Amino acid sequence: MILTLSKLLKDGYFPRELPPPFRSGSFARFSSATPNPFPHEPKRTSRPEIFNLARTGTPPAIDGIAHGTAVAGALLYGPLNDYDTSKPLPTPSVSVVSIRALPTSNPTDMDLYESIDVIEAAVPSRKDIKVFNISFGPRGPILDDTISRFTFALDLLAVTHKSAFIVAVGNDGAAGPGMNRIQAPADLVNGLGVGAFTERKNGKVHAPYSCQGPGRECGKLKPDVVALVDVIKSRFTWWADRPSEYQALRRLVII
Numbered sequence: 001m002i003l004t005l006s007k008l009l010k011d012g013y014f015p016r017e018l019p020p021p022f023r024s025g026s027f028a029r030f031s032s033a034t035p036n037p038f039p040h041e042p043k044r045t046s047r048p049e050i051f052n053l054a055r056t057g058t059p060p061a062i063d064g065i066a067h068g069t070a071v072a073g074a075l076l077y078g079p080l081n082d083y084d085t086s087k088p089l090p091t092p093s094v095s096v097v098s099i100r101a102l103p104t105s106n107p108t109d110m111d112l113y114e115s116i117d118v119i120e121a122a123v124p125s126r127k128d129i130k131v132f133n134i135s136f137g138p139r140g141p142i143l144d145d146t147i148s149r150f151t152f153a154l155d156l157l158a159v160t161h162k163s164a165f166i167v168a169v170g171n172d173g174a175a176g177p178g179m180n181r182i183q184a185p186a187d188l189v190n191g192l193g194v195g196a197f198t199e200r201k202n203g204k205v206h207a208p209y210s211c212q213g214p215g216r217e218c219g220k221l222k223p224d225v226v227a228l229v230d231v232i233k234s235r236f237t238w239w240a241d242r243p244s245e246y247q248a249l250r251r252l253v254i255i
Contacts, residue, residue: 027075028097028126029133030119031068058105071135072096097129102136111138116153123157134185135168141181144216148184158190165191169223170211182211182222189216195223204228 076092083089099122104114115136123132137150154165170183186193193215196207206212207229215222 027094027131027133028099028122028129029068029071029075029135030099030101030115030122031064031071031135058103060100061103064102067135068098068100071133072098075133097126111149112136113149116150120153120157123161123163127161130162131164131166133166137167137170137184137186139170139172140183141172141179141211142184142187142216147187147216150185151188154185154188155190158188167191167193169193169195171209173206173210173212174208180212182213182215186211187215187219187222189219192224193222195226196229197226198229 075096076094077083077089080089099118101115101118102112104112106114119132119134134154138148142148142151154167157163158165165185165188167186167188169186172183173180182193182195185191195212196210197204198207199205210223210226213222214220
């Protein structure tokens with residue numbers, strides 16, 4: 001069963017009057033590459049090289065540039081489906097700071113220690129930012145008796161700096177029993193793990209590619225939230241890696 005906001009309201013989990021949506025401020029995103037220019041750059045996007053892996057001489061991955069641009073575009077503009085493609089986009093009400101944390105200089109670093117170092121340096125230095133998006137992590141299911149350094153680092157940063165981390169749960173949901181469990185650092189306790197669901201004739205169902213729970217102790221209910229995607233028919237259009245184009249999203253979950 002998928003719990004919707006309307007059902008939670010009906011069952012009394014939240015007060016009837018919810019606070020207004022967050023409409024202004026700055027977000028930071030750690031990704032595999034910094035995005036290409038957007039229409040409102042540099043006013044609404046920035047790329048502080050002091051933290052980026054670019055300073056180590058590690059070049060960005062080509063496919064990472066497209067992914068990083070898509071994530072930044074989703075944060076800035078949200079879905080573009082209802083916009084007229086012949087008209088300029090409105091100025092976003094939020095700002096995005098993009099920090100490249102991939103690829104690492106050591107391709108055998110499966111635990112992404114170098115990426116974690118970047119995050120641990122960046123978060124305390126940007127006291128003006130309280131919401132951080134992370135859409136990558138070590139591949140493989142979490143283990144009940146082992147906490148990854150990535151998860152430990154985010155949990156500690158969240159408590160120490162009163163920051164919110166929004167983390168993708170992973171895309172190996174079709175890997176089979178035992179291998180389709182959520183991936184670090186989405187098992188963090190002091191943050192949100194984001195999964196996906198889709199729609200079929202019989203209603204809302206789990207999106208096949210999205211990793212599933214449970215999480216670890218103190219955070220068994222994972223993912224914390226899920227986003228609607230459609231693996232058959234595109235429902236989300238985002239800003240492309242080339243600003244002159246719009247792209248159709250099939251199997252990418254962004255929050």
